[in-house]
Amino acid sequence: NAGVTQTPKFRILKIGQSMTLQCTQDMNHNYMYWYRQDPGMGLKLIYYSVGAGITDKGEVPNGYNVSRSTTEDFPLRLELAAPSQTSVYFCASSYSGQINNEQFFGPGTRLTVL
Amino acid sequence: QKEVEQDPGPLSVPEGAIVSLNCTYSNSAFQYFMWYRQYSRKGPELLMYTYSSGNKEDGRFTAQVDKSSKYISLFIRDSQPSDSATYLCAMSEGSSNTGKLIFGQGTTLQVKP
Numbered sequence: 001n002a003g004v005t006q007t008p009k010f011r012i013l014k015i016g017q018s019m020t021l022q023c024t025q026d027m028n029h030n031y032m033y034w035y036r037q038d039p040g041m042g043l044k045l046i047y048y049s050v051g052a053g054i055t056d057k058g059e060v061p062n063g064y065n066v067s068r069s070t071t072e073d074f075p076l077r078l079e080l081a082a083p084s085q086t087s088v089y090f091c092a093s094s095y096s097g098q099i100n101n102e103q104f105f106g107p108g109t110r111l112t113v114l
Numbered sequence: 115q116k117e118v119e120q121d122p123g124p125l126s127v128p129e130g131a132i133v134s135l136n137c138t139y140s141n142s143a144f145q146y147f148m149w150y151r152q153y154s155r156k157g158p159e160l161l162m163y164t165y166s167s168g169n170k171e172d173g174r175f176t177a178q179v180d181k182s183s184k185y186i187s188l189f190i191r192d193s194q195p196s197d198s199a200t201y202l203c204a205m206s207e208g209s210s211n212t213g214k215l216i217f218g219q220g221t222t223l224q225v226k227p
Contacts, residue, residue, distance in 0.1 A: 040122050041219055042218050042219040042220055043217040045215070048212065050212065058214070090157050090158070092157075097211040097212045098211060100165070105158050107157050108157055
């Protein structure tokens, strides 16, 4: 089991460019999450999905889009990159939405927008 | 006021010390409380999970929840250099079945040999 994998590990974007952050899990988890982590700010939920074809907004969805066409994959799309989107992005997954279900995190993608 | 407040530190202690990490929160509906550990340039991993008030012990780690004070703590006994990491508290109402968590800012801990 690879768990949760994320690509790329690092990326530098210019303002206005777009990109997709990839997330894949091989644990057959139904629930998947995207967080961003800024220095000293903890983790903020961007979007989450409770199953293939179902997504919903988290705390900070503006400037991002997601899709969930398969159980395994949950890509995060940045359409018009802005400096405020400079952050570390973590994808996570859990078997269910019950709160005692552990969320497993990927290694993160470090994104810089210049 | 942030929903969850956590002193970002950094906190530096000598090896063998007892460490106390704390979070306060404002939402009285929170029922589930978690501590995640995050090593440098890695994703967070679940350390401990507690439901409602009370204590939970796991080896050198003890989690405490005081819902009347809206205060949770993580104690680390006999701290080791390998405990050097950022510790994030997280909590949830648990009513929506979405698994959504609210995280604190994280406290960076350094244990010096």
